[in-house]
Amino acid sequence: MEILVCVRRVPDTAENEIELNRAGNDIERDDIVYSVNEWDNYAVEEALQIVAKSGGNVTVVTVGGEDDEEVLRREMAMGANHGVLITDEAFNGSDGRGIATILKAYIQKNKYDLILTGVQAEDGGAQVGGMLASFLDYPFASLVNSIEVLDHNKLKISREIAGGSKEMNEIDLPCVLSIQTGINEPRYVGMRGIRQVASLEIPTYGASDLGLDPNSVGDAAAKVKRTDYFLPALGKGAEILQGSREEIIDSLIGLLKSKGGLK
């Protein structure tokens, strides 16, 4: 099975406190730690497990700039066979639909049986997978938390639905699935693994390679645009307990007693 996994490099919320920049038009990106979007990493692991059982290849693709190559190499160190960087000035400022348009153009020039994305990105909203499937007229399923290959043209999948229940579906290939965290345990990648793939060639494609009209993507085509960033209203906000740790523990125990938190 030929599997394409769409990945993104995002600020790592486990490693950074996200703050606004001075102009309020973006987050502060100086000294920020980036990593592969968490959901996408599960998607790559799932693809690797499928080809380990059923044969085939895993290709990881990202739309971005040269900085984004590092996440492709990281996923190649996990075991992905190929990395592809889709990059062009004309792609800057694309909204979700623009990214899906670009990926569709790449996919139509190649042949994949299965296309995986993460359910969502840290700064996105679970858009690209569903849009891409509709552009390609492929079946789609979101929030996928298990995949079983039935035969060369069908999968059995489960989707996560309310309350932790699972919805079982059969889906025809080729299809697009958005992968939920927890579907597997992504393998660890060490520095050594990343060094081993450091010299592998990563092909790049631009708008003209993909036959894309620059006006159909990027800022010019984007119908959804952020105008500014701000900190969410604090609501009532917590009373932050002050003092030494010992003092804080004493006042917390007093509060817990009065609220029925200690038996």
Added chain:
Amino acid sequence: MPQIFAYIEHKGGAADDSAAELVAAAKKIDPAASPVAVVTGWGADFDALCNALTALYAEVWKVADASLAYPNAELVRKALAKVVPHDSILLIAHDHFGLDLAPGLAIKLDSTFVSDVVSIEGLDGGFLKVVRQEYGGQVSTHVRCDVSSGAVVNIRPGAFKPVESAPVNGKVIDKSSQVGALSAGRRYLETFVAESGDVDISKQAVLVSIGRGIQEKDNVAIAQELADAMGAAVSCSRPVVDAKWLDKSRQVGSSGQTVKPKVYMACGISGSFQHLAGLKGNPFIVAINKNPKAPIFQVADVGIVDDLLEFLPELTGKIRELK
């Protein structure tokens, strides 16, 4: 002004809470809006459901088809693409079903997709101005959306409080004949209902709940010791289950359990909306997190900015001393 539609999710003959929330969201787009409900389904309860929705919506567009008895988003999308006018604004709940349905529907309607809206500032000409959140709610953004050729807008569950109003006494309009035969490359098989685990966290008065901040599996014992000292149970947020440190039955949130404790100790939990959606009954929330900007501090009653791996054992020790 474009016509506003709301897709109504339902189960067992009852409309989802979002049915009323989407009316509230429509009124934020246009205070004079009279949104139209669109509902798909089949079976004995379906007509009664459509009739019940006329208390909220002046028009209820009913699409009845045997293939829509179970809400398979692949089929519902095809039905809606035939029924909903392309230049309208269609509101859908941003939940496990809306995520499945909406992005692709926007492509089929050739309209703009706006995801996970938490607040609406209004419509200005052909532009809808909304608020979204990024990075697990750590920052918000104003987003300007060109809806002049229609839009599919996903609304975060719980973000819009239903407005109290008298029943509108609307009418049901049957649109079923517009749909025709439906088929899709994805077929629903069955549902496995989540099982409750060794501890039923939905029945606990006090929960010590842990998130990503617990860092590793061995540290779960620190929370269990505190819970034992307090007479509480341990629950958690999604990353702890993803890492297989605790069973799925311990997860609080929209994809886990709904809990209603008196006291909730959120330890190393950032406070994503999916997690908070599982927390009901207005508990007293204590948040312990070393990131002073964690969104959990916005909703907690009391906050402690500290390293929980040091703080929790000291708290446990002090509680034991008092016994």
